[in-house]
Amino acid sequence: MIEESARVTSVSDKNQITVVSEIKSTCSSCQQVDTCGSGQVAKAFPTKKLALELTCHLPVKVGDHVVLGLSEKALLSTAWQVYCWPLFGLLLFSYFGQWLVSEQLLAHEILAIILGAFGGYLGFTFAKKHQEKSISQKALAPVVLRIEPKKVFVTEITE
Structure with a gap:
């Protein structure tokens, strides 16, 4: 926690x-x-x-x-999804776009770059939709664990 x-x-x-x-x-x-x-x-x-x-x-x-x-587990899981899913989408679609260029199914590499950017956007959209689910939001909601004791300040000590 x-x-x-x-x-x-x-x-x-x-x-x-x-x-x-x-x-x-x-x-x-x-x-x-x-x-x-x-x-x-x-x-x-x-x-x-x-x-x-x-x-x-x-x-x-x-x-x-x-x-x-x-919850540390929920926070790390969310961070992983938000950072990695767009990156995986970008890499996967970029690889696929480059493969299409090498097979001469796409006319130019700029189309492979656009396809990679689209994959990153899809990964971002997927992560965003997943985080909007109520289960994910409930897991990330902070809870009050305890009340901290009041601090006492000593200004003068007499004998």
């Missing part, structure tokens, strides 16, 4: 909550952040926030920090 911290911004009476999470740059925790070009670019842009509406059965209040969970 992949975990992310978020802050509750609203709670409705039907167990619906709205949470906000900051999108963190990968270039913020490295020791070379001050001397690296990517780190400087990451510092230049403001942090972005992502708001989600979720169903939660835990007793949360506005201002609470919660831990959201996302």
